[in-house]
Each structure stands twice: as C-alpha cells, then as structure tokens.
Amino acid sequence: MATRERRLAEFDGEGVPAPGLAVQVLCExxxxxxxxxxxxxxxxxxxxxxxxxxxxxxxxVGWRRISVE
Incomplete structure (x- = not known):
C-alpha cells in the first residue's frame, strides 16, 4: 500500500482546519x-x-491547505 501511504503523507493536515478555512480533502x-x-x-x-x-x-482520511500558485 505504498501509494496509500504516499497520498496520506501529501495530506498532512493535523486535527481540524481553522473555522471557515477551505481545504482539499483525501477520502478513502x-x-x-x-x-x-x-x-x-x-x-x-x-x-x-x-x-x-x-x-x-x-x-x-486527510486534509491539506489549498495551494495558491
């Protein structure tokens, strides 16, 4: 399950995001x-x-801030 572990590592948000903060989520x-x-x-x-x-x-199963490019 290397792919699962790699994807989880990319979604490194801990706890819950700040109120009102829009984020990307990883589901399973x-x-x-x-x-x-x-x-x-x-x-x-x-x-x-x-x-x-x-x-x-x-x-x-994970979340991360939306990157602004």
Missing part, C-alpha cells in the same frame, strides 16, 4: 484513496462542500 473507500474535486470546510464536526454547503458523504 473500499476501492482506495481519492481527492474530492472541490474544496471542503469543517463545520460542527462534519465536512461540507465549501461552495454548496452539502455534507460530504465520504470517509475523510
């Missing part, structure tokens, strides 16, 4: 790990789509 299911194609925020113990406010119905 029976097929493996994947990055959601939209920014998320952590609100009241739940991950939400930063744009729509919809609850993320996936198991989030």
């Amino acid at each position: 299911d029976h097929s493996g790990t994947y990055q959601l194609p939209f920014a998320c925020i952590y609100v009241d113990g739940q991950w939400e789509n930063a744009e729509t406010g919809d609850r993320v119905e996936a198991r989030v």
